Amino acid sequence: MRGYRPLRPDRDPFHRPPAGFEHRPPGALLRSRVVELAVFGVVPLRVSAWQLLYRSCDLNGEPEASVTTVLLPRGATPDQGRPLVSFQCAIDALAPQCFPSYALRRGARSLGAIPQLEVPLIAAALARGWAVSVPDHGGPGGRFGAPREPGYRALDGIRAALAFGPLGLDASTPVALWGYSGGGLATVWTAEVAARYAPELAIVGAVAGSPVGDPGAAFVRLNGTLFAGFAMVFLAGLRRAYPQLEPVARTQLRARYLDMLAKAEVGATLPLLARLAGRDVGRYSDHDVDTLMRLPQMQSVIADIRPGAVAPEMPLLIVQGVNDEIIAVEDIDALVDRYTVAGAQVHYLRDRLSTHLPLQFIAIPAMLDWIADRFAAIPAPTGTRTVRSVAATRRALRGHRAMARLTARLLAGQPIRPEPLAPQSDRPSRHPEAVRLTGS
Known part of the structure; x- marks a missing residue:
């Protein structure tokens, strides 16, 4: 593999759908392949990874083929009790070298592509033992900013992942949505269209960090x-x-x-x-x-293109920096107000200390723990809290220590495997359905 360079999506035959694909149902798996991933295209990411081509559609309902990269922890065996996270990268670009399906691959020439910066978030989900789907939610045309269609592609990517045998998932698999910044915007669109577009999916919650609010x-x-x-x-x-x-x-x-x-x-x-x-x-x-x-x-x-007109049916966690220099906190306040008035179940965390990019990494433990609680069927909190820092809790500090160990493994090219569960002393008690949902 030394010196290998993957083809960009606009030049890669894998991304071209077979004849007649438009007659297949949304989410239908068209083809798959094993791929090697790497940190910045160089340091091997020691996980199990595949790419799936599947049928989806654009803003106007026109059929198209899209791609998601699906991952398992290294050496993981198929497990129907394993939950799935759909992670929407902050693609924030139109160029195909910035699509996650290319930028995350070993040998990719994608210097300056934001998905390469988000590998620690993806790895953190894998370290919890979860399966992960990373869709090219901008579609083959790279339509950054278009409403709703990122949700169609993410949801169809989830459908394809659930049907993909090597992951060992099924229709009952609990699913969470996660994204930050441009990926947060894609996540709220996914949450908004889910009940209508993919009502069969068991989506238990969505985390949107700094999700633009008003483009x-x-x-x-x-x-x-x-x-x-x-x-x-x-x-x-x-x-x-x-x-x-x-x-x-x-x-x-x-x-x-x-x-x-x-x-x-x-x-x-x-x-x-x-x-x-x-x-x-x-x-x-x-x-x-x-x-x-x-x-x-x-x-x-x-x-x-302004989200917030439709209340997502799953619980939401929205995280935003009060002093964010890119996304105005007032826009996110207004988005939360629109969701709340529409009847959504929202927990809104406002962080006083962090600016835009640091918050994405500072908030990883808080976002992961919120997802873990939804997978454990613990009732979701609601309401708005303004805190000095989302990292200033014992639970978050433990999470940051785990992230430090994980980052060291990433940079050393070591396998990403689930870490032992953290102590539960400051966690709320489990909901009675937790055993069933976690497969314990």
Whole structure:
């Protein structure tokens, strides 16, 4: 395998669906393969991993084939009592080298792709003994920012994983959803569409860290700032999902900005952020950003891409930094309010100390423990809490010690196997159904 380079999804025959796939039901498994994964494409990730091609659909219900990467702890045997986590990466890009199905593979050339930074979260779920599905939720066209369709792809990826024999799962397998930032947005879309699109799935909870809340407001706020590249990649993705935006872009934006949008379609996220920092759409138009956003065509899209109109039926944990420099806490407050008014069961943790990227890692133990409690059928808490730090509990500190050991194993290329259960002294008592749901 030395020197091996996997093919990018746009060049890889595995990603091309067989003839007639559109007549298969959503989630139907089309093909599979064993893959090798690696930290930053270099240090082998010692887990069992496969990729599944399956039938799904886009925003408009048009059939398409999508891919998820499914993982088990190293040496794990099929076990019907094993739960499944669908982890939605913060892809935050349109370029195929940023899709998890490529960026996570050994030998991938994906420097600057955010999914490579999220390997510790995936490994942490595997270290709990859970199976993990990591879908390419942006689809084969990389439509970053499109609403609802990330949920279709994630849910169909779950269906394909449950039907994939080597995982040993079945229709009764408890499932949790998890994602942060752009992956958090994909997670809330998955939670919103689940009851209608995949009612048969036993989804016990969803964790969404910093899930954007109001993409339109985020675009305006990030435009012209150090993080303007996020806004430009987002606009580039929406042009693919909403054809009515193309004439708006051609008539309202100057050629230089359109050229930058074209470059945003092919570049990895982190280099794009550096290259596009400070870009203000108003400098490349006859109108400022607020005027552009008030155009009728833009208003209809902004309303469509704002989550929160549908209450997810499973419990939610939403985690947000009060001083987040990328996602405004006010947008997440408003999202939680919309969900609560609609009848959703939400536990909202606001962290005073953390900024955006650090919170993703600081909150890992709190997010994992919340998922573990849902798998154990412990009733989910509700309400809003503002805390100094989500890491400042005995349970979280134990989790961080486990994460330190796990990170050392990752960097050393050692196998990822389940750790012994942590002491239960500060955990709530188990719900009577816990034995049945955990397979004990």
